[in-house]
Amino acid sequence: MSTAMTDAMTHKALKVCHVTTVHDPLDDRIFYRECVTLAEAGYRVVIVAPAASSEVRAGVSLRAIPRPSRRMQRMTSTLWSACRAAVDENADLYHVHDPELLPFGFVLRLFGKQVIYDAHEDLPDDVMAKDWIPGWLRAPVAVLMGLLTRLSGEICSGIVAANPRIARRFPVFKTAIVQNFPRISAATSVAAEDYADRPQTLVYVGSITRIRGIIQMIDALARPVVPRDARLVIAGSFGTYGDPELEQSVRSSTGWQRVDFLGWRSHTDVRALLQSARVGLLLFHPEKPHIEAQPTKLFEYMSAGIPIVASDFPLWREILEGAGCGLVVDPLDCDAIARAIASLLADPQRAEEMGRRGQQAVRSRYGWEPQGDRLLGLYARLESGDGRLAVSHV
Secondary structure: OOHHHHHHOOOOOOEEEEEOOOOOOOOHHHHHHHHHHHHHOOOEEEEEEEOOOOEEEOOEEEEEEOOOOOHHHHHHHHHHHHHHHHHHHOOOEEEEOOHHHHHHHHHHHHOOOEEEEEEOOOHHHHHOOOOOOOHHHHHHHHHHHHHHHHHHHHHOOEEEEOOHHHHOOOOHHHEEEOOOOOOHHHHOOOOOOOHHHOOOEEEEEOOOOHHHOHHHHHHHHOOOOOOOOOEEEEEOOOOOOOOHHHHHHHHOOHHHHHEEEOOOOOHHHHHHHHOOOOEEEEOOOOOHHHHOOOOHHHHHHHHHOOOEEEEOOHHHHHHHHHHOOEEEEOOOOHHHHHHHHHHHHHOHHHHHHHHHHHHHHHHHOOOOHHHHHHHHHHHHHHHHOOOOOOOOOO
16 A cells, blocks of 8 residues: 555545536546545545436445536536535535636635646647637637636645646646556456457547547548458547537448447446457547647556557657557558558557557556555645645656
């Protein structure tokens, strides 16, 4: 057991409330990493999130609020429901995960509550890549998000940043970098199918959008160089609130005939899916928020032992080539994507070795435990009344 976890377990009476209006209550980062880690350390943990029903899972209480059917509803009635439920919990510490919850967090600070803001994304840059925001409005909104980011750094008790790039926007003395690395226990909880026995299956897990490369994935499948029996399994949804135009476009394309679309799947289902696939795809477009991002699925693919075909961004190249566990390509070049896929399918021994190296890299360098220790260290400092901490980098 880590020192941070041992220290945290001496404060078992503290009640913490994680709040989100955007994410599923069983979100990988929020539930499986952060909240389960806190519960294991002895904290009383509640998640307030949109869900069908309330329940207790892995020692974490999930408090359901109505799910929004559209974005404006999320930012109005769902936001109000989340704030009311969170106040009703009367927690000692609040941990908010969405920018629209920051004003609520500021009010909580006025009433003496400890508040942590979990910055999953670099807000000003992220806004510029949001296709649902009209182009003429993105720059003003980005300025507003920059102001909100600065205020959160000044007002919130602590900041949790998902990667070093995001952390640069916040005060060093109150920021902990907690990256999206997988829990090793979760990575080994599902028995993997022998690689040599697997069908020619590619996999993509996550939100399905244009800038995450869905068009290029489907088009690459139709290239002659890709074996005819290769299929792409997709577990995810077309954006948070659906994108009928994009969905119709990809479903009418030639490559869609070789797609098995599963829709959203549970954490356990995704683990089983990854451990029966041959190659994971991660082909985000070269938008600014993506260049230095560290997507959860990158490390989930690695922990599942499958080689990866990913966008050729400097950080991703460093991770994949450093571990020897994947190939990087121009994510806008369908021919290059197809050639990379074909090369891995044509040489299963090489592909399997890549997958094993990815698993080893997760065990040695990209596992969750050090990240969990940073989270627990921040909580312990806030409990002790010392919010100052040295920022940690990997």
